[in-house]
Amino acid sequence: MDLVVIGEGGHSKVIKDLIHSKSDVKIIAILDDKYDELTVINEIYIGPTSSAHLLLSQRNHLKFVIAIGNNEVRKSIVTKLGLAKENYVSLIHHTAIVSSSASIGNGTVIMANTIVSADTCVGDHVIINSGAIVEHDNHIGDYAHIAPKATLTGSVIVKEGTMIGAGATVIPGKSIGEWAIIGAGATVISDIPTNSTAVGTPAKIISSRKFA
Numbered sequence: 140m141d142l143v144v145i146g147e148g149g150h151s152k153v154i155k156d157l158i159h160s161k162s163d164v165k166i167i168a169i170l171d172d173k174y175d176e177l178t179v180i181n182e183i184y185i186g187p188t189s190s191a192h193l194l195l196s197q198r199n200h201l202k203f204v205i206a207i208g209n210n211e212v213r214k215s216i217v218t219k220l221g222l223a224k225e226n227y228v229s230l231i232h233h234t235a236i237v238s239s240s241a242s243i244g245n246g247t248v249i250m251a252n253t254i255v256s257a258d259t260c261v262g263d264h265v266i267i268n269s270g271a272i273v274e275h276d277n278h279i280g281d282y283a284h285i286a287p288k289a290t291l292t293g294s295v296i297v298k299e300g301t302m303i304g305a306g307a308t309v310i311p312g313k314s315i316g317e318w319a320i321i322g323a324g325a326t327v328i329s330d331i332p333t334n335s336t337a338v339g340t341p342a343k344i345i346s347s348r349k350f351a
């Protein structure tokens with residue numbers, strides 16, 4: 140598979156490691172808006188994100204992944220590019236354990252040493268980060284990020300754009316609203332409303348924000 144990686148920050152380093160562990164995936168381009176024009180360096184195209192359409196017009200089998208950790212930025216790039224859903228590929232590290240009854244959306248990345256258990260449904264452009272445990276029957280909305288070592292214990296609903304911080308735990312059956320942020324190490328024992336930030340054990344809301 141010929142792959143275009145969009146984004147060249149810290150998160151993309153982890154995604155590149157994942158890709159390099161796969162013999163059937165080859166990075167042919169890295170696009171980031173820190174670049175002004177499309178060039179070729181060491182046989183890899185380097186250029187701004189707007190080059191995606193040109194590359195796709197030359198090779199219509201190309202696949203894309205947005206390698207950007209910030210959920211809002213990831214969504215804004217998907218919206219700006221307007222590529223078809225099928226142009227995005229999901230990438231799963233070879234050490235991840237993903238149930239055959241789980242569903243994984245387009246553009247979603249599942250990092251090393253993760254577990255995605257039975258009947259869990261993961262949306263598009265989600266990050267299941269290193270060591271996260273996503274137990275059975277969870278529903279994770281598009282653009283969410285389950286940070287390293289976070290745990291969704293089962294039947295948890297994580298809505299669009301939500302960030303579950305590193306090492307946080309959500310007890311069974313709780314719901315986290317759109318674009319909420321759960322602090323690192325939190326223990327969520329109640330539903331968390333849309334756009335809220337909650338921290339601590341048990342998690343308490345410390346702020347609410349408007350999503351532009």
Ligand SMILES: CC(C)(COP(=O)(O)OP(=O)(O)OC[C@H]1O[C@@H](n2cnc3c(N)ncnc32)[C@H](O)[C@@H]1OP(=O)(O)O)[C@@H](O)C(=O)NCCC(=O)NCCS
Pocket residue numbers: 208268286287303304305306320321322323324325336337338339345
């Ligand atoms: C929750 C979080 C987003 C808050 O960030 P922030 O809005 O900048 O908040 P602040 O740092 O100003 O902290 C506000 C208050 O919450 C407390 N707080 C912040 N994060 C906390 C956490 N994870 N657990 C407990 N308390 C926390 C602070 O001590 C501070 O308390 P105070 O008002 O009594 O001094 C951030 O601290 C966090 O935990 N992010 C998750 C990072 C992560 O897991 N990244 C994964 C990358 S792969």
